[in-house]
Amino acid sequence: MTTTAVLTGTALAPALLQVDGLTVRFRLRDAVVHAVTDLSLTLHPGELLAVVGESGCGKSVLAHALLGLLPRNATITGHAHLHPPAGAPVDLITTGERHLARHLRGRAVGLVPQSPATALTPVRTGRRLLEETLRAHGHTRRAASAAADQIAADVGLHPDDLDRYPHELSGGMAQRLATALALAPDPPLLLADEPTTGLDRPLVDHTLDLLRRRCDTGAAVLLITHDLTAARRVADTVAVMYASRIVEHRPTTALYDTPAHPYTAGLLDALPDRAFTPVPGHPPMLTDLPDGCAFTPRCPRATNTCHTPPRLTADSAGRVACHHPLAAGAPA
Numbered sequence: 001m002t003t004t005a006v007l008t009g010t011a012l013a014p015a016l017l018q019v020d021g022l023t024v025r026f027r028l029r030d031a032v033v034h035a036v037t038d039l040s041l042t043l044h045p046g047e048l049l050a051v052v053g054e055s056g057c058g059k060s061v062l063a064h065a066l067l068g069l070l071p072r073n074a075t076i077t078g079h080a081h082l083h084p085p086a087g088a089p090v091d092l093i094t095t096g097e098r099h100l101a102r103h104l105r106g107r108a109v110g111l112v113p114q115s116p117a118t119a120l121t122p123v124r125t126g127r128r129l130l131e132e133t134l135r136a137h138g139h140t141r142r143a144a145s146a147a148a149d150q151i152a153a154d155v156g157l158h159p160d161d162l163d164r165y166p167h168e169l170s171g172g173m174a175q176r177l178a179t180a181l182a183l184a185p186d187p188p189l190l191l192a193d194e195p196t197t198g199l200d201r202p203l204v205d206h207t208l209d210l211l212r213r214r215c216d217t218g219a220a221v222l223l224i225t226h227d228l229t230a231a232r233r234v235a236d237t238v239a240v241m242y243a244s245r246i247v248e249h250r251p252t253t254a255l256y257d258t259p260a261h262p263y264t265a266g267l268l269d270a271l272p273d274r275a276f277t278p279v280p281g282h283p284p285m286l287t288d289l290p291d292g293c294a295f296t297p298r299c300p301r302a303t304n305t306c307h308t309p310p311r312l313t314a315d316s317a318g319r320v321a322c323h324h325p326l327a328a329g330a331p332a
């Protein structure tokens with residue numbers, strides 16, 4: 001497969017997830033939040049895709065849209081076709097809540113939520129939560145007990161930690177329990193929203209490697225992270241979001257070595273082992289986006305042309321939405 005084929009999903013290998021034109025708006029009393037705009041991506045079995053971008057750019061809303069977890073003030077358009085290895089293809093956006101709840105959420109598409117402490121049921125111990133999840137997905141009582149200890153060990157929890165209630169866990173332990181709960185049903189697609197928050201570096205790497213191994217055995221992972229070093233460590237491809245849109249998406253090495261979008265180059269320049277210079281300025285309000293490229297006010301390469309919207313176009317090296325991309329092959 002060519003790079004373009006991998007990124008655009010035009011290859012013959014069947015995609016596990018194909019998102020087309022996904023758009024999410026939130027209605028507020030006197031404004032509309034443009035949280036996700038015309039987002040398309042393809043994820044293949046075995047692929048780890050990292051979605052990166054500054055706080056508030058729409059990463060978590062993307063994950064929640066795929067799971068039917070958005071609040072009532074949200075309007076969603078577009079499609080997200082899931083082709084599970086077992087079972088019929090389904091559009092996660094148009095299918096009903098009943099089907100999502102019974103057959104898809106947790107089972108076909110797992111979620112490691114961004115704030116696990118609030119997502120965990122307070123009146124059950126970690127062991128009980130984990131064993132219930134395992135039994136709901138076909139384990140016998142006995143098998144569930146052994147599997148719970150195994151999964152706890154996989155995520156770096158001591159078996160004794162499982163006997164605590166969620167409020168007795170540190171943030172990092174709650175994070176690991178949430179990861180264990182998402183992994184327990186062995187979903188073919190896992191959405192991991194900042195799964196390494198609150199973990200120290202060895203556990204960060206341990207968790208990342210666990211996600212990587214899932215892909216190496218055929219699952220697909222969409223990893224949402226602020227941490228570009230983490231993305232680089234494990235991702236096959238990286239999608240950079242800015243102000244609700246994907247602005248660049250390419251294989252990891254190419255993105256880090258030769259970014260095409262000035263925003264990607266800016267994010268990389270902010271890394272401590274590079275120039276350590278933050279991107280100047282702030283992201284725009286999603287209630288008041290400009291007509292053209294939303295990065296224009298912060299962009300060193302902007303011209304008048306940038307007041308017209310750039311299209312996300314694919315070339316042999318990936319996808320980029322910029323009127324003045326950095327030359328491919330130029331050093332970052």
Ligand SMILES: Nc1ncnc2c1ncn2[C@@H]1O[C@H](COP(=O)(O)OP(=O)(O)OP(=O)(O)O)[C@@H](O)[C@H]1O
Binds near residue numbers: 033034056
């Ligand atoms: N229920 C809601 N109503 C209105 N706006 C919302 C709602 N949920 C999210 N938003 C807005 O949608 C935008 C995208 O939010 P999202 O949580 O996806 O950001 P994010 O990229 O995950 O950020 P972070 O890295 O901080 O987690 C933000 O501007 C946020 O304020």
Ligand code: NI
Binds near residue numbers: 059060061114193
């Ligand atoms: Ni988020």
